[in-house]
């Protein structure tokens with residue numbers, strides 16, 4: 639009987655651990671091949687499987703001197719980009735950064751990025767955790783997203 643109890647405990651804790659595991663999932667990451675001497679835009683999906691909201695508060699990569707979070711805004715009859723300090727991802731929700739919308743902007747690239755290159759980005763969240771993301775550079779039309 640004791641052995642059965644012990645086995646059940648392992649099963650329960652094993653399961654609990656799985657559920658309290660990393661609540662933040664980052665996927666579908668890519669960078670659009672930029673025109674020469676231009677900043678590059680990066681896209682990804684941040685999924686928050688946890689019960690608390692999380693915020694993306696900083697982004698960094700060796701590939702650029704500075705990386706910012708930009709949102710698109712309609713202002714004076716045209717779309718403009720605006721830098722934001724953080725990006726909220728509500729509990730149990732996901733936020734998609736995609737062409738025409740919110741994106742990461744890699745400013746002052748240290749070297750040209752070409753289709754087929756891969757860039758490592760570090761995402762830092764409000765709870766102090768970090769995620770490393772490999773972002774393939776892809777050449778796509780301006781309004782192509784896939």
Ligand SMILES: [Cu+2]
Nearest residue numbers: 708719741743
């Ligand atoms: Cu931008």
